[in-house]
Amino acid sequence: MRSTAERVWLLPGVLALLLACVSVIVGPGGLSLAEATADLLAGRDTVPALVLLEIRLPRALLGLLVGAALGMAGAAMQGLLRNPLAEPGVLGVSACAALGAVIAFYSGLVRLVPAALPVAAITGGVLGTAALFVWAGRGATVATLLLVGVAINALAGAATAFSLALSPNPYAFYEVMFWLMGSLADRSLDHVLLALPCVIAGAILLFRMRGRLDALSLGEETALALGVAPASVARWVGLGTAMAVGGAVAVSGVIGFVGLIAPHAVRPFVGYRPGATLIASAGAGAVLTLIADIAVRLLPTERELQLGVMTAMVGAPFLGWLALHRRQRSAPWL
Amino acid sequence: MAMTASGLRRVLDRRPVLHGVSIELPAHAVTGLVGPNGAGKSTLLRLLAGIDSPDDGGVLLSGKPLRTMSPMVRARHVAYLPQAARAQWPLSGRDVVSLGRMPHGAGFDRLTVADVEAIDDAMQRTGTAAFAARRVDHLSAGERARLLLARALATRADVLLVDEPTAALDPGYQIEAMAALRAEAARGVAVGVALHDLALAARWCDRLVLLAAGRLLAEGPPADVLQPDLLQQAYGVAFGFVEFGGHRLPLATGRP
Amino acid sequence: MLLLLAIVIAAVWPVSVRASEPPARVVSLNLCLDQLALALAAPGQLVGVADVTQDAHLSARWQQARTLPAVEMRVEEILALRPDLVLIDANAPAHVVALLRRAGVRVASVPDAATFEQGLARVRAVAAALGHAEAGETLANDMQRRHDEIVSTRGSGQPLAAVWQANGFTVGAGTVPDDLLRRAGFRNLAAERGTGPFEPLPLEILVRAAPDVLILDGATSDRPSLAEALMTHRAVRHAFEGSRTLVMPHSLWLCAGPQNLEALERLTAAHRALGRGS
Numbered sequence: 001m002r003s004t005a006e007r008v009w010l011l012p013g014v015l016a017l018l019l020a021c022v023s024v025i026v027g028p029g030g031l032s033l034a035e036a037t038a039d040l041l042a043g044r045d046t047v048p049a050l051v052l053l054e055i056r057l058p059r060a061l062l063g064l065l066v067g068a069a070l071g072m073a074g075a076a077m078q079g080l081l082r083n084p085l086a087e088p089g090v091l092g093v094s095a096c097a098a099l100g101a102v103i104a105f106y107s108g109l110v111r112l113v114p115a116a117l118p119v120a121a122i123t124g125g126v127l128g129t130a131a132l133f134v135w136a137g138r139g140a141t142v143a144t145l146l147l148v149g150v151a152i153n154a155l156a157g158a159a160t161a162f163s164l165a166l167s168p169n170p171y172a173f174y175e176v177m178f179w180l181m182g183s184l185a186d187r188s189l190d191h192v193l194l195a196l197p198c199v200i201a202g203a204i205l206l207f208r209m210r211g212r213l214d215a216l217s218l219g220e221e222t223a224l225a226l227g228v229a230p231a232s233v234a235r236w237v238g239l240g241t242a243m244a245v246g247g248a249v250a251v252s253g254v255i256g257f258v259g260l261i262a263p264h265a266v267r268p269f270v271g272y273r274p275g276a277t278l279i280a281s282a283g284a285g286a287v288l289t290l291i292a293d294i295a296v297r298l299l300p301t302e303r304e305l306q307l308g309v310m311t312a313m314v315g316a317p318f319l320g321w322l323a324l325h326r327r328q329r330s331a332p333w334l
Numbered sequence: 335m336a337m338t339a340s341g342l343r344r345v346l347d348r349r350p351v352l353h354g355v356s357i358e359l360p361a362h363a364v365t366g367l368v369g370p371n372g373a374g375k376s377t378l379l380r381l382l383a384g385i386d387s388p389d390d391g392g393v394l395l396s397g398k399p400l401r402t403m404s405p406m407v408r409a410r411h412v413a414y415l416p417q418a419a420r421a422q423w424p425l426s427g428r429d430v431v432s433l434g435r436m437p438h439g440a441g442f443d444r445l446t447v448a449d450v451e452a453i454d455d456a457m458q459r460t461g462t463a464a465f466a467a468r469r470v471d472h473l474s475a476g477e478r479a480r481l482l483l484a485r486a487l488a489t490r491a492d493v494l495l496v497d498e499p500t501a502a503l504d505p506g507y508q509i510e511a512m513a514a515l516r517a518e519a520a521r522g523v524a525v526g527v528a529l530h531d532l533a534l535a536a537r538w539c540d541r542l543v544l545l546a547a548g549r550l551l552a553e554g555p556p557a558d559v560l561q562p563d564l565l566q567q568a569y570g571v572a573f574g575f576v577e578f579g580g581h582r583l584p585l586a587t588g589r590p
Numbered sequence: 591m592l593l594l595l596a597i598v599i600a601a602v603w604p605v606s607v608r609a610s611e612p613p614a615r616v617v618s619l620n621l622c623l624d625q626l627a628l629a630l631a632a633p634g635q636l637v638g639v640a641d642v643t644q645d646a647h648l649s650a651r652w653q654q655a656r657t658l659p660a661v662e663m664r665v666e667e668i669l670a671l672r673p674d675l676v677l678i679d680a681n682a683p684a685h686v687v688a689l690l691r692r693a694g695v696r697v698a699s700v701p702d703a704a705t706f707e708q709g710l711a712r713v714r715a716v717a718a719a720l721g722h723a724e725a726g727e728t729l730a731n732d733m734q735r736r737h738d739e740i741v742s743t744r745g746s747g748q749p750l751a752a753v754w755q756a757n758g759f760t761v762g763a764g765t766v767p768d769d770l771l772r773r774a775g776f777r778n779l780a781a782e783r784g785t786g787p788f789e790p791l792p793l794e795i796l797v798r799a800a801p802d803v804l805i806l807d808g809a810t811s812d813r814p815s816l817a818e819a820l821m822t823h824r825a826v827r828h829a830f831e832g833s834r835t836l837v838m839p840h841s842l843w844l845c846a847g848p849q850n851l852e853a854l855e856r857l858t859a860a861h862r863a864l865g866r867g868s
Binding site for chain 3: 027028031045047048050051054055056105106108110111167168169170171172174175178186188189190303304
């Protein structure tokens with residue numbers, strides 16, 4: 001019973017891979033890709049090969065990875081809460097993950113155990129998600145959820161700035177920018193390796209929940225009648241979201257609004273099915289993140305713009321547009 | 335497969351809602367749950383559907399305790415259509431109905447031949463086949479209600495529990511919905527339906543259960559349950575009766 | 591009667607110091623001026639320095655600075671020290687300067703120094719303001735002499751140097767480090783690329799330019815920061831595994847002053863070593 005139309009969720013993924021290739025090409029200029037690739041394949045340890053492998057490639061891979069994690073997490077949260085404004089960035093889950101990462105990093109723990117960085121970020125994400133679900137409740141109205149999310153976001157952001165101010169390192173305080181308005185600049189393959197297992201584990205958890213998210217589309221009572229326990233779905237989705245987002249935030253800082261825009265962008269093309277949205281949104285999230293990350297390198301700004309600034313400049317007006325259209329068209333899924 | 339409930343007690347928010355209710359839902363029959371607002375009809379249905387657990391008493395499905403079944407197995411045997419069900423996303427009509435196949439392991443993109451057949455059949459019987467490709471938000475409230483009923487039918491469960499399926503419907507659709515439930519009973523399903531409309535209950539149900547203030551007042555054929563004194567005890571108003579098509583239909587006449 | 595009036599006025603009015611007379615209480619509010627003032631002031635003459643001057647990573651005279659009260663750029667705090675001279679740089683906030691002047695405090699604004707020569711002029715200017723012009727002359731002449739000695743020992747050739755600071759920043763033309771690099775015989779990568787005084791240098795550019803010497807601009811703390819974590823990026827480690835790196839403490843070349851001579855010594859030593867290597 002499969003048709004080509006049902007494969008439509010694969011499309012954003014394909015587009016994301018193409019953009020990742022573009023991302024490798026974009027840089028301060030002058031790198032001969034052919035030469036770099038040839039050197040790399042021949043195992044020659046030349047400067048072009050080094051730039052390609054250790055600077056350009058990690059950035060493109062992280063664009064894919066972080067974007068997919070955020071897109072998928074946004075779709076999962078929207079599906080679970082049946083709330084179109086749910087998103088790890090807006091609701092403070094990312095900020096809590098950043099707080100976890102900041103504490104682990106600036107305390108010096110990460111120097112001893114590098115894996116402490118994503119683990120702490122995931123822990124922060126789990127606590128943030130739990131606070132959100134407990135505080136607002138799963139059946140919360142759009143407004144309640146948003147208010148609670150804003151509170152958590154502000155609290156986590158303030159706690160991050162506070163922890164950074166406690167560090168005796170003079171640079172630490174100015175790095176609040178990175179953690180609250182993320183970036184993919186000058187990341188290395190080490191960062192890819194840190195984030196990859198977390199994002200994959202989170203994505204697998206979320207992917208396994210896709211049928212149960214579909215079952216929730218007629219409300220929690222009907223889901224229960226269909227043999228799906230919403231409370232357990234909430235736990236698994238919460239954990240999956242925290243793992244994917246935590247892994248991403250640990251290496252990129254908070255990149256907001258990707259998880260908000262991506263699901264909305266793909267939903268009409270997958271018949272508004274929450275499960276299919278999950279997969280398509282992962283691809284769309286990667287596409288959005290890569291486009292934004294390419295844009296910050298091409299824009300003629302004095303200094304390279306933070307990626308989180310770029311996504312917020314697009315995402316915040318989108319949030320406003322959503323709010324307006326929900327009211328005007330009384331369409332609860334907008 | 336018949337369903338029996340014995341001594342069901344349920345306390346919600348420290349307020350007792352059901353005080354030891356025992357009823358039976360036989361196969362091949364439509365059992366109507368009637369009673370005034372707050373009598374405990376919806377709570378009873380949720381306990382029978384197994385999505386809520388009683389504080390005391392238990393529900394047996396062909397002699398097997400419902401609580402020992404895994405949620406998925408239970409959902410295959412017992413279909414439940416809550417009153418407040420509402421599509422949260424603008425899914426297609428067909429997607430809404432196919433959710434009913436989920437307890438059988440189906441997903442939107444994983445439907446077996448049996449799933450497809452059950453979905454088509456359920457849509458046929460509720461007159462919703464024309465909505466298959468339309469978005470639920472583009473349908474009228476009545477059309478949506480029928481689609482949700484089709485979702486419950488598509489499960490092809492042994493027990494079908496429906497909470498106020500006719501509330502939002504025009505009279506024509508009310509009759510259609512009740513006819514669909516009767517057809518289910520005719521196939522051997524044990525149907526339980528909570529109804530507000532006593533005339534509808536008198537005409538379409540094989541058996542009635544009259545609840546008031548969390549207690550069972552009467553259980554049996556409509557003619558036995560819809561007695562003036564029982565109804566007045568349950569609803570606190572006097573009832574008169576009109577004869578129509580071999581049924582005695584109760585009508586509230588006023589305070590005694 | 592007149593005498594009494596004069597006493598009252600003197601008590602209420604801040605004492606106006608004539609320029610020829612050395613000021614008794616001096617507050618300095620700029621990291622670079624502070625270090626010069628610490629070198630040139632008579633014992634007890636300096637009564638307050640900027641708080642950053644007490645930071646070991648930024649200041650060459652942090653130990654001496656810690657014997658004095660730290661002052662932030664707040665008028666009340668400055669006035670509490672009852673200064674009769676305040677040393678500021680050209681970038682001091684105008685409202686602070688105006689308030690100080692209204693309170694009757696003499697404010698001496700010393701021009702910026704972005705080269706070693708301008709540093710000498712600054713030494714003389716600070717010394718004059720403190721009323722020790724001849725001490726300034728001596729220090730400046732001494733600095734010039736040491737400079738000439740050091741520069742005469744440098745090797746031949748013009749190798750390429752890149753300065754790499756935390757956060758991927760570099761120093762371009764119009765800075766003391768750039769000036770010192772050229773005096774030691776180096777070309778500065780950032781200056782050749784037209785980078786501004788303090789701007790980020792894309793990691794990729796740095797790796798591809800393959801400079802002969804990479805100058806890591808001082809570790810600032812034993813606690814971690816992302817800024818410094820970047821210095822250990824795999825690409826940097828790979829690219830500069832074999833090549834020469836030099837760690838330059840921030841405090842030696844952030845400001846123009848006598849501490850620059852040690853920076854210059856380290857740079858010329860690196861230059862000589864490169865010359866021998868090739």
